[in-house]
Amino acid sequence: MADTHKHEVDAVTGISTTGHEWDGIRELNNPLPRWWLWVFYLTILWSVLYWIAYPAWPLVTSYTYGVLGWKSREAIQTDLADLRAQRAAFGDKLAAASLEEIEQTPELLAFARAQGRAAFGDNCAPCHGAGGAGAKGYPNLNDDDWLWGGSLEQIQQTILHGARSADAEAHVGDMPAFGRDGMLQRPEIVAAADYVRSLSNLAVPAGVTPDLAKGKEVFEANCAACHGADGKGNPELGAPNLTDGIWLFGSDRDSVIASITNGRAGLMPAWSGRLDPTTIKALTVYVHSLGGGK
Amino acid sequence: MNVATKSENFAADADDDLPLYEARRKIYPIAVRGTFRRIKWTLLLVTLGIYYLLPFVRWDRGPNAPSQAVLVDLVNGRFYFFFIEIWPQEIYYVTGLLILAALVLFLMNAVAGRIWCGYLCPQTVWTDLFQVIERLVEGDPRQRREKLKNASRVQRAFEAAAKHFLWLMVAWWTGGAWVLYFADAPTLTMQLLKGEGPMVAYLWIGILTFTTYVLAGHLREQVCTYMCPWPRIQAALTDEYAFNVTYRYDRGEPRGSLKKTEALKLEGLPAGDCIDCRQCVAACPTGVDIRLGSQLACIQCGLCIDACDTVMEKIGRPTRLIAYDTEMNVQRRIKGLPPVTKVFRARTVLYAALIAVVGGIMVAALAMRGSEGLSAIHDRNPLFVQLSDGSIRNAYTLRIVNKQPMPRRFALSVEGVPEAQLEVVGGLSEVENGRPVVEVGPDQTYELRALVSTHAKLPLGASLPVTFKITDVAGGETSIAPDHFKGP
Numbered sequence: 086m087a088d089t090h091k092h093e094v095d096a097v098t099g100i101s102t103t104g105h106e107w108d109g110i111r112e113l114n115n116p117l118p119r120w121w122l123w124v125f126y127l128t129i130l131w132s133v134l135y136w137i138a139y140p141a142w143p144l145v146t147s148y149t150y151g152v153l154g155w156k157s158r159e160a161i162q163t164d165l166a167d168l169r170a171q172r173a174a175f176g177d178k179l180a181a182a183s184l185e186e187i188e189q190t191p192e193l194l195a196f197a198r199a200q201g202r203a204a205f206g207d208n209c210a211p212c213h214g215a216g217g218a219g220a221k222g223y224p225n226l227n228d229d230d231w232l233w234g235g236s237l238e239q240i241q242q243t244i245l246h247g248a249r250s251a252d253a254e255a256h257v258g259d260m261p262a263f264g265r266d267g268m269l270q271r272p273e274i275v276a277a278a279d280y281v282r283s284l285s286n287l288a289v290p291a292g293v294t295p296d297l298a299k300g301k302e303v304f305e306a307n308c309a310a311c312h313g314a315d316g317k318g319n320p321e322l323g324a325p326n327l328t329d330g331i332w333l334f335g336s337d338r339d340s341v342i343a344s345i346t347n348g349r350a351g352l353m354p355a356w357s358g359r360l361d362p363t364t365i366k367a368l369t370v371y372v373h374s375l376g377g378g379k
Numbered sequence: 380m381n382v383a384t385k386s387e388n389f390a391a392d393a394d395d396d397l398p399l400y401e402a403r404r405k406i407y408p409i410a411v412r413g414t415f416r417r418i419k420w421t422l423l424l425v426t427l428g429i430y431y432l433l434p435f436v437r438w439d440r441g442p443n444a445p446s447q448a449v450l451v452d453l454v455n456g457r458f459y460f461f462f463i464e465i466w467p468q469e470i471y472y473v474t475g476l477l478i479l480a481a482l483v484l485f486l487m488n489a490v491a492g493r494i495w496c497g498y499l500c501p502q503t504v505w506t507d508l509f510q511v512i513e514r515l516v517e518g519d520p521r522q523r524r525e526k527l528k529n530a531s532r533v534q535r536a537f538e539a540a541a542k543h544f545l546w547l548m549v550a551w552w553t554g555g556a557w558v559l560y561f562a563d564a565p566t567l568t569m570q571l572l573k574g575e576g577p578m579v580a581y582l583w584i585g586i587l588t589f590t591t592y593v594l595a596g597h598l599r600e601q602v603c604t605y606m607c608p609w610p611r612i613q614a615a616l617t618d619e620y621a622f623n624v625t626y627r628y629d630r631g632e633p634r635g636s637l638k639k640t641e642a643l644k645l646e647g648l649p650a651g652d653c654i655d656c657r658q659c660v661a662a663c664p665t666g667v668d669i670r671l672g673s674q675l676a677c678i679q680c681g682l683c684i685d686a687c688d689t690v691m692e693k694i695g696r697p698t699r700l701i702a703y704d705t706e707m708n709v710q711r712r713i714k715g716l717p718p719v720t721k722v723f724r725a726r727t728v729l730y731a732a733l734i735a736v737v738g739g740i741m742v743a744a745l746a747m748r749g750s751e752g753l754s755a756i757h758d759r760n761p762l763f764v765q766l767s768d769g770s771i772r773n774a775y776t777l778r779i780v781n782k783q784p785m786p787r788r789f790a791l792s793v794e795g796v797p798e799a800q801l802e803v804v805g806g807l808s809e810v811e812n813g814r815p816v817v818e819v820g821p822d823q824t825y826e827l828r829a830l831v832s833t834h835a836k837l838p839l840g841a842s843l844p845v846t847f848k849i850t851d852v853a854g855g856e857t858s859i860a861p862d863h864f865k866g867p
């Protein structure tokens with residue numbers, strides 16, 4: 086290739102050309118600017134020094150450590166320690182204050198809500214949703230309906246020990262599978278479902294004639310023990326209020342029949358071993374301040 | 380440097396007289412005396428005085444705010460300028476100032492060309508200062524040339540060292556003054572004197588020392604001729620009525636030595652006033668020969684006028700052979716017409732009007748600037764919550780701004796939702812007229828969560844416009860923020 090090009094000297098500048106030609110335009114073979122060349126050499130030198138100073142080359146089972154002894158893991162641990170130290174000023178106050186005090190002190194409240202929001206996103210959002218909006222079977226934490234109570238202490242208790250978790254102090258209370266376990270027959274279940282729906286004035290589907298008298302009878306014999314004679318529920322047992330507008334597992338007739346037939350037992354893990362007490366405090370305040378706290 | 384070397388190589392390689400770049404001639408202007416030099420000294424003292432001393436000027440803003448008249452408080456995000464205090468979200472005031480600055484520059488240019496460059500530009504002011512130092516230490520250009528021939532190497536090296544040392548001192552002081560605008564000046568000065576200043580202060584002092592030393596000491600007129608975009612822009616903005624430093628060739632030509640022109644004049648032959656002494660060129664800080672006509676490198680400093688006037692006075696000819704004048708008038712005088720000056724032209728009037736409008740808007744905005752503010756953000760998830768009694772609730776994050784240097788209490792209310800119930804998380808326990816009350820610290824913002832719920836039956840998919848309102852419990856000032864209330 087090169088042979089076919091003439092490395093001629095440009096008449097105007099007196100500099101030889103590279104021999105390339107495009108549509109009559111030729112390229113001068115100027116040397117690289119000296120400053121550029123020096124910067125280039127410096128970068129090479131820099132990379133060699135870097136290899137010596139810092140971890141660089143992969144070996145078969147390990148890597149070159151570098152003479153400075155810098156480790157990314159240590160660096161991140163220092164960063165985390167710094168972060169903890171930064172937070173300590175507020176973190177210590179948070180640890181010392183009671184939940185009520187936190188809610189009444191604006192700076193502590195703001196700090197707890199910020200920390201709580203972050204912890205909620207990391208730990209709680211997978212089930213309860215990013216804003217605590219919940220989903221079918223996963224309670225909405227924004228509303229004022231609480232299975233296990235909505236006061237600060239009750240919320241903290243639920244986060245610490247969970248519900249139906251392996252924790253010794255976990256909330257317990259199961260909704261039996263009345264249908265599956267043969268405690269009630271299908272017509273009784275349907276009647277109970279219609280009765281329960283009537284407690285919160287839910288619309289009766291077309292073509293259905295509810296037998297409310299029979300339903301009431303079944304309810305008083307089987308359900309009232311946990312849900313109460315008036316159906317208002319019992320937070321000691323996690324038995325939901327059946328007279329309000331909030332239905333965790335659905336309020337349509339089929340869903341209610343399914344709940345009575347198969348039982349329901351949502352599981353909330355215990356966080357006491359996994360999150361530090363201050364974070365749990367922050368979470369409690371955050372959840373309480375979403376709007377539904379009592 | 381490399382560009383210069385390169386261009387010399389080019390010129391040499393090319394082996395013909397077509398260099399691609401002009402090599403730099405170092406310029407050592409002579410000292411002059413006269414009107415414009417006096418104006419320049421005055422402006423130099425005033426502008427440098429302001430720059431170096433302004434950080435020490437105090438301004439009382441009460442106990443919760445800094446007492447420095449001009450302060451850029453980066454940590455707390457505040458800019459203080461005497462009675463004005465600007466928050467980060469009000470950066471449009473700075474935009475307004477920049478627009479004003481540009482318009483003033485346009486107006487100056489329409490009236491008298493590049494006078495900004497010649498009198499007020501920091502590049503010119505510091506270069507002037509550095510040249511004074513240069514002349515003080517190494518002598519004027521003539522003494523320089525003599526020293527180059529006669530003085531010993533040691534003396535020259537000593538003088539050069541002294542000059543660069545003094546330059547660096549000025550440059551260092553310039554950087555030192557810069558950082559004082561970003562912290563309490565007296566405190567920082569003490570810290571710097573004791574060597575206990577923050578790292579970032581030293582860094583910026585270093586950067587500004589370097590730039591001042593390089594730009595004012597070494598690059599000088601090259602900044603004005605090659606680096607600065609303003610000469611190009613101003614060339615497009617000027618017109619034939621704008622005063623420019625002009626050599627009145629109608630009077631000056633044909634030039635000739637004093638003896639020759641006097642002789643010609645005696646004979647009644649045409650002879651100009653210019654005696655070709657080249658004092659105007661020697662005085663020019665950018666190396667321009669103004670007798671060739673107005674040109675890109677000229678910064679309108681008027682020093683050539685002073686230089687020529689001195690010569691004219693000495694030889695008893697009328698001054699202002701070089702003067703602020705227009706090319707058009709030179710032409711008119713040649714034709715025997717009277718000169719015209721038109722300061723009020725479409726463009727000057729337009730610029731002045733724009734300055735008045737922008738300035739007026741700024742003053743009005745500052746005067747009507749509220750000392751409190753409110754903004755609202757609707758919760759994104761969930762958009763609404765159904766409560767156990769069937770009512771609907773929306774949650775908002777509100778941010779209240781208190782721009783006054785004392786704590787204030789605001790009562791919060793909401794409009795636009797029928798039967799609305801308003802609750803706040805993070806408010807005080809007190810209630811004012813049924814409205815929740817919130818306290819915001821001095822010169823601070825406060826974020827709270829507002830919960831609005833209603834029993835009213837909303838149409839499906841409703842999205843009602845709502846307005847939050849804060850009212851200062853003591854003073855009654857209000858501020859509002861709009862948002863929406865969403866239903867199922």
Ligand code: SF4
Nearest residue numbers: 663677678680681683
């Ligand atoms: S030509 Fe005259 S006005 Fe222009 S820069 Fe030189 S000395 Fe200043």
Ligand code: SF4
Nearest residue numbers: 653654656657659687
């Ligand atoms: S200083 Fe005046 S007289 Fe001397 S060369 Fe310049 S224009 Fe001519």
